[in-house]
Amino acid sequence: MKNHKDLEVWKEAVELAAICYSATKGFPREEQFGLVSQMRRAAVSIASNIAEGAARASNKEFVQFLYISLGSASELDTQIEIAERIGLGESSELGILQSRANKISRMLQGLIHSIKKRNQSPVTNHQSLMK
Numbered sequence: 805m806k807n808h809k810d811l812e813v814w815k816e817a818v819e820l821a822a823i824c825y826s827a828t829k830g831f832p833r834e835e836q837f838g839l840v841s842q843m844r845r846a847a848v849s850i851a852s853n854i855a856e857g858a859a860r861a862s863n864k865e866f867v868q869f870l871y872i873s874l875g876s877a878s879e880l881d882t883q884i885e886i887a888e889r890i891g892l893g894e895s896s897e898l899g900i901l902q903s904r905a906n907k908i909s910r911m912l913q914g915l916i917h918s919i920k921k922r923n924q925s926p927v928t929n930h931q932s933l934m935k
Contacts, residue, residue: 808858813911817851817873820904824880827897835892843883849876863919870882870916877909 808814824847827834828840850873857869887893 807864807896808890811854811858811915813840813908813915814851814858816904816908816911817847820880820908821847821851823897823901823904827893831887831892839883839887839892841889843880845881846876847878848887849906850874850880854912863923867916867919870912870919874912874916877905877912880905881909908918913928 824843828843829842853869853873853876857866857873860866860869869899881902884905886899888895888898
């Protein structure tokens with residue numbers, strides 16, 4: 805049986821979290837418990853919820869956690885936008901971060917659509933999506 809580590813979207817989300825930590829490292833010290841903390845939590849939440857959902861027994865639960873990941877990706881996208889508007893961080897790093905967050909959102913939407921489509925067929929085990 806395969807696990808969350810076999811999902812491309814999870815791999816991308818882990819990389820996004822690492823990039824987020826790097827991109828926010830240079831933010832002002834007074835933002836450490838504000839925007840920096842929120843951005844890092846949102847980025848980590850994306851990968852964490854994909855992993856937790858993949859461990860669930862049903863496709864319905866898996867999709868629920870994928871939607872939570874999608875929400876965290878939207879949160880991160882908004883936080884990046886705010887950081888850019890108030891002049892925090894390097895514009896190029898924030899652009900890369902935002903681009904990757906948007907890519908992951910599209911991947912999550914595709915995976916959700918695929919699972920829902922498969923739920924209409926006799927195959928109901930989400931582990932089969934990881935082959």
